[in-house]
Amino acid sequence: MGTTAASVRTIRMSAVGVPPELHKECYSIQCCQAKGIEHCGFCEELPCEKLRTFVPDESPGCPPVYHIENLKERRANDIEAWLQGHRDKWHEEL
Numbered sequence: 001m002g003t004t005a006a007s008v009r010t011i012r013m014s015a016v017g018v019p020p021e022l023h024k025e026c027y028s029i030q031c032c033q034a035k036g037i038e039h040c041g042f043c044e045e046l047p048c049e050k051l052r053t054f055v056p057d058e059s060p061g062c063p064p065v066y067h068i069e070n071l072k073e074r075r076a077n078d079i080e081a082w083l084q085g086h087r088d089k090w091h092e093e094l
Helices: 004-015 027-035 051-053 064-074 079-093
Strands: none
Touching: 027 051, 064 079
16 A cells, blocks of 8 residues: 555544644654654554553553554555444444
């Protein structure tokens, strides 16, 4: 899957609500930009130690390895399919 700087910026803006330029100190954004990847799910080192520390599997309400599996799922699907899957999942649970 090829991405452009504009598409990466658009995806990140939709994920965090602001452009990554406003989060220059964020390790994950810096790392992804340095590797030229859209998000951590595309990294060959997934899950790296920094990511495991940042999104621990002990998060309340989340099953074990939820965050890492979610990144893998996002990697396997385009953004719209992934978002729709989550809309459907959370709508069913409400």
